[in-house]
Amino acid sequence: MNLNQRIEAFAKLGDFFGQFTTKGIVKKEDSEFNSLFFDAFKMQIERAQEFNGWFTKDNVLYAFESWNEALTHENLKNWTSKYKFEENKTPKNIAIIMAGNIPLVGFHDFLSVLITGNNTLVKQSSNDKHFLPLIAKYLEHYNIYFKNKIIFTEDKLTNFYAVIATGSNNTARYFDHYFGKYPNIIRQNRNSVAIITGKETKEELEALGEDIFQYFGLGCRSVSKLFIPKDYNFDLLFNALFKFNNIINYKKYENNYDYNKAVYIMSLFNVLENGFVMLKQDENYASPIATVFYEYYNSFDSLLKKLKTESEQIQCIACNENVVDFVKLGETQHPKLWDYADNVDTIEFLLKL
Incomplete structure (x- = not known):
């Protein structure tokens, strides 16, 4: 054959x-x-x-x-x-x-x-x-x-x-x-991230919701962390994500939401939440179910350098800025056949054996 x-x-x-x-x-x-x-x-x-x-x-x-x-x-x-x-x-x-x-x-x-x-x-x-x-x-x-x-x-x-x-x-x-x-x-373990610039439309932020909530956030291409510009209005994001509010009706997800919320409250963490997802300021990449970590950035260029330095922890980067290797918001769960996990070319590996 x-x-x-x-x-x-x-x-x-x-x-x-x-x-x-x-x-x-x-x-x-x-x-x-x-x-x-x-x-x-x-x-x-x-x-x-x-x-x-x-x-x-x-x-x-x-x-x-x-x-x-x-x-x-x-x-x-x-x-x-x-x-x-x-x-x-x-x-x-x-x-x-x-x-x-x-x-x-x-x-x-x-x-x-x-x-x-x-x-x-x-x-x-x-x-x-x-x-x-x-x-x-x-x-x-x-x-x-x-x-x-x-x-x-x-x-x-x-x-x-x-x-x-x-x-x-x-x-x-x-x-x-x-x-x-x-x-x-x-x-x-790898996780995916999204960069918010503040210029996104509501439709683009709704597309980001697909990256966050598809598969309950369990995939390596699920966005588990956001990079946010200083003074960002989180209402824009929460309003766009509201279309996914039915996810809380799924019992396993709800249990994780309730548990993690209780842990954050008992630990006196300052968490933003809307009843079905929590945003927690955190430098780590891997967030628990029903939680998305976020981190502020001062300049886009300095953020790119940081992400390059920490690339071994990142599966893909979602952002609507036109940068090589970025994935458009809403597209992280639609990899092409040539989008290899961990950026390791599986076909090349196999053909060289």
Whole structure:
């Protein structure tokens, strides 16, 4: 199976995902293999919250919709065109240790290993273990080539050449200890930030709300910290974010909000809040659920220098200023195929093995 055929397989998968969107689940009569897979995917989406309380139906559908948008034939061709693929190269077994903080969070690594023609040995998180095996079955049915290239395991990883592992700062130390002798990509905690200039429209600040609240703020591309100019009027931000106020009606989020608010009050922290999100002045990047940290800045240029210095803690930067590598407000949860986690080029890593 050559690269073009692998691209075609994932483009078909992306098209299949297009039946599951935030607008609803709509079965296409002409979609291949629907008789085998549509009902299975639909049932798993409907039941996802039973296995992981954070995986609401809307959040799961948002993930499928995002991958439907990404897995077009054009995107896949553009993504792979910058690399030199050796079609006769012997495939290697690549172990992937996945996180489970948001739905399908490990899919990009899975895609990268298979699109490069390698074999994948997947160790899933217990928090997100039901979708990828279904996706693997779809690919295997589309082309038997995938049959022996995808293995899932819950046991100790063996018989692999390289490792891609994603986890917390603590698990990263564990990963480094056990897998440091292998070629590896080991990812740690990162968070995303947004820069407010004070020139944003209400619509742009509402878009920022998507970056903050999507997936309840649990993703590495979720904005957990704001950089604010001196004398900023927070009413502008709170008024724009009000459209997301229904998030407090979700019990797990509400429990976190109440708990963190109580901690802040008991600790005598000065927190701005509006009943469903709290803003706390804090120099750290990783904020608790229902909290967004903020920090004032004096000049845009000095802030850019600071962010560059602390780039290893940052996944992406949202801002509507026209700066290279910035993401527009509202776009942090829509990475392109070539937007690599931790800015480590996974395809380049795999092709050099």
